[in-house]
Amino acid sequence: MSLNKTVACPLDCYDACEAIIVNGKIRGNKEHFPTNGNLCANFISCNKEDYLKNAYFENKKISLQESLDILISKLKDIEPKNTLFYKGSGNLGVMQSSLKSFFAKYGSILTKGSLCDGGGGHGISLNRQEVINPPIEKLQKADVIIVWGRNFSVTSSHLYELVKDKTFITIDPIKTHIAKNSELHLSLNPKTDYELALLLTRFAYMQDLEDEDFCSKFNSSEDFFELAKSRSVLSYEEATGVSLEDVNRFFEIIENKKVALVLGLGVQKYYEGANITRCIDSFAAFLGLHNDKKHSGVWYLSNSKYGYESQFESNTLNKKEKVTEVDFSKYDLVFIQGANPVVSSPNTQRVIDGLKNTFVVFMGTTYNDTCKYANLIIPSCSFLQKSDVRLSYGHQYKAISNKVQEVNENSISEYDLTKYLFDSFSFDGLKDEDKILEYYINKKVEPYVFDNFEFIDDIEINHLYEEKLDNEFYFITAKKKKNLNSSFKIDNYLYLNPKTGFKNEDNVTLTSKYGKANFIVKLTEDVKENCVLCYAGNKNANYITPYFSDESSSSAMYQEVLVSIDLS
Incomplete structure (x- = not known):
C-alpha cells in the first residue's frame, strides 16, 4: 500500500467521503471538508469486504483470461440487439461509466429510469430545471432543518455532523433516528406528503409567511395557492393524520428563523412520486426557502454530473428498456455491472425467473445474491486498486481516489475491461484513462443559480387510503x-x-x-x-x-x- 494518498469511498450514499493513507492505514481525510477526518460505518465495512478473487464459469473457477475469452466469444456469436447492459450503483466513481460506452457502441439494449431517486428528481426538474443542491455551507447557516422523508442522521452521517447542533423538524411515518432527535415529529400517513405540503401552504399564507418577493418573481405561485385551498383544512388533517395543533407548532418553530429542507426518497416511492415531490418543493418555494437571503434552500439527491461533460461516448440511438420492467428472459445475454437486482429490483420472483432463462455475465467486487444466477463472473478489482473520482449527489465536493494497491491478477478494473473490449472489436473513441481522470479532477464547476421556478398548479393522486x-x-x-x-x-x-x-x-x-x-x-x-x-x-x-x-x-x-x- 502506498503512503499519503487519498482514496474515495465508492459507495452509493450522500456523503462521498474521502480517506487518506497514513502509514499503511486508512484514515478520514481532514482536508476533505465533508469528511472532516471521520470514517463512517459503511466506509469501514467497505474496507473489510471479502472481495472476489477468482473468475467463475458455470460455478467453476477459471482464470481471468479464460473469462474474457468466454465473454468475447459470446458477444461475437449473439446479435447485439439480443443483449442487455444493466448497470447498478455498487460503485459510483466516474470511471464506472466506461463499460456502458462499449455496450452502447456494440448495440446492446440499455436501461432507463431509476430504482432510487428518479421520480423525485423529475419532479424537482419540472419546478426548477436542474436538480442541484445549494453549497453545503448554506445548510450550516440554517437555524432549523426540516427533514422530510429522510433519515438524515443515518443516511448522511458526515453531513449530519456538520449541522447536528441545529433544531430539527422531522416529517416521516416512521419514528426514525433523526425523528427521535427532533423538536417536532410529524408522523403522517404514507403517501399523504403532498396533502401535508398543501396544508402547510395554507397555514403559511394565513400566518403571513409567504415569501412575496420570490413568489411575485415567479407568478405561477397564485395557481399553486389556489390548489392548496381547493380543499378544507379539516380534510387535510383527516387524510394526513397530522393534527392542526402540530401544524401550528411547526410554524412556531420556524417563524423568524433561517430554514432549510432536507428531502429524502421516501416521499417519491409512489406512482405519482414526481408530482408529490414537486408539491413539497413548491411549498418550500412559497415559504421562501429558495431565497438564500432569507433561508438555506432545499436538498435532495443532486445531479452530481452537473457542469461536467461525459468523457465516454454514448450511442443515443440505443433502444432502452425501463429498469423496473426489465424481463431478463427476453435476452440471449445480460451483462450486469455492480448491481444486485435479485434483492434490489422490484418483484424478486420475476427477476429470478428471468435470470434463470438467459446467459448472465456478472461483473462486480463481491459475491452477492445475483451471482447465484450468473453463468460467468468477472471479478472487478477493489476501489483501492484503481484510480477514480467520486462526484457527490449530497454536496459540491469531489473526492479523489488513487490506486494504492496492486491489482489482483485475477481481477480487472472496469476501464481496463472496456479497453480490452474496444480492442477486441476494433472500436475507436475510448479516451486515455489518465486524460479522463485529469478532466474530472481539474474541472471547476460554477454553482447553479436557477432563474425560473414553475409552481405546480394541478395534481391528481390515487389515494392509497381510499383503497x-x-x-x-x-x-x-x-x-x-x-x-x-x-x-x-x-x-x-x-x-x-x-x-x-x-x-x-x-x-x-x-x-x-x-x-x-x-x-x-x-x-x-x-x-x-x-x-x-x-x-x-x-x-x-x-x-x-x-x-x-x-x-x-x-x-x-x-x-x-x-x-x-x-x-x-
Missing part, C-alpha cells in the same frame, strides 16, 4: 445504520407496531397483489399502527413490490403497495 381495507397495511421501506442497500449487515425482519396484535418472532406471510413472502416479526413503537416496515436490503421485501414504473420517469414505486398479514 386500503381494514385488515391491510401501508408498506414502508427505509435505510438503516450499518447497511447500505443490499450490502453489509442486512436486516430481514418485518417491523410492526405492538398494537397490531402480533408478537415478537411470529412467522408471518405478507401478501400484496404482486406477490407474497415470509418474515419474522419484530415489534417496535417506532412504526405507525397502520404500517409495516422493511429495511433496505431485506431479501424478501421485493417479492411483494410492483415491477411497473411510475407515471412520468420510468422509475420504481416500491411503496405503492398495500399488504395483508397472516400467521404462517
Whole structure:
C-alpha cells in the first residue's frame, strides 16, 4: 500500500467521503471538508469486504483470461440487439461509466429510469430545471432543518455532523433516528406528503409567511395557492393524520428563523412520486426557502454530473428498456455491472425467473445474491486498486481516489475491461484513462443559480387510503445504520407496531397483489399502527413490490403497495 494518498469511498450514499493513507492505514481525510477526518460505518465495512478473487464459469473457477475469452466469444456469436447492459450503483466513481460506452457502441439494449431517486428528481426538474443542491455551507447557516422523508442522521452521517447542533423538524411515518432527535415529529400517513405540503401552504399564507418577493418573481405561485385551498383544512388533517395543533407548532418553530429542507426518497416511492415531490418543493418555494437571503434552500439527491461533460461516448440511438420492467428472459445475454437486482429490483420472483432463462455475465467486487444466477463472473478489482473520482449527489465536493494497491491478477478494473473490449472489436473513441481522470479532477464547476421556478398548479393522486381495507397495511421501506442497500449487515425482519396484535418472532406471510413472502416479526413503537416496515436490503421485501414504473420517469414505486398479514 502506498503512503499519503487519498482514496474515495465508492459507495452509493450522500456523503462521498474521502480517506487518506497514513502509514499503511486508512484514515478520514481532514482536508476533505465533508469528511472532516471521520470514517463512517459503511466506509469501514467497505474496507473489510471479502472481495472476489477468482473468475467463475458455470460455478467453476477459471482464470481471468479464460473469462474474457468466454465473454468475447459470446458477444461475437449473439446479435447485439439480443443483449442487455444493466448497470447498478455498487460503485459510483466516474470511471464506472466506461463499460456502458462499449455496450452502447456494440448495440446492446440499455436501461432507463431509476430504482432510487428518479421520480423525485423529475419532479424537482419540472419546478426548477436542474436538480442541484445549494453549497453545503448554506445548510450550516440554517437555524432549523426540516427533514422530510429522510433519515438524515443515518443516511448522511458526515453531513449530519456538520449541522447536528441545529433544531430539527422531522416529517416521516416512521419514528426514525433523526425523528427521535427532533423538536417536532410529524408522523403522517404514507403517501399523504403532498396533502401535508398543501396544508402547510395554507397555514403559511394565513400566518403571513409567504415569501412575496420570490413568489411575485415567479407568478405561477397564485395557481399553486389556489390548489392548496381547493380543499378544507379539516380534510387535510383527516387524510394526513397530522393534527392542526402540530401544524401550528411547526410554524412556531420556524417563524423568524433561517430554514432549510432536507428531502429524502421516501416521499417519491409512489406512482405519482414526481408530482408529490414537486408539491413539497413548491411549498418550500412559497415559504421562501429558495431565497438564500432569507433561508438555506432545499436538498435532495443532486445531479452530481452537473457542469461536467461525459468523457465516454454514448450511442443515443440505443433502444432502452425501463429498469423496473426489465424481463431478463427476453435476452440471449445480460451483462450486469455492480448491481444486485435479485434483492434490489422490484418483484424478486420475476427477476429470478428471468435470470434463470438467459446467459448472465456478472461483473462486480463481491459475491452477492445475483451471482447465484450468473453463468460467468468477472471479478472487478477493489476501489483501492484503481484510480477514480467520486462526484457527490449530497454536496459540491469531489473526492479523489488513487490506486494504492496492486491489482489482483485475477481481477480487472472496469476501464481496463472496456479497453480490452474496444480492442477486441476494433472500436475507436475510448479516451486515455489518465486524460479522463485529469478532466474530472481539474474541472471547476460554477454553482447553479436557477432563474425560473414553475409552481405546480394541478395534481391528481390515487389515494392509497381510499383503497386500503381494514385488515391491510401501508408498506414502508427505509435505510438503516450499518447497511447500505443490499450490502453489509442486512436486516430481514418485518417491523410492526405492538398494537397490531402480533408478537415478537411470529412467522408471518405478507401478501400484496404482486406477490407474497415470509418474515419474522419484530415489534417496535417506532412504526405507525397502520404500517409495516422493511429495511433496505431485506431479501424478501421485493417479492411483494410492483415491477411497473411510475407515471412520468420510468422509475420504481416500491411503496405503492398495500399488504395483508397472516400467521404462517
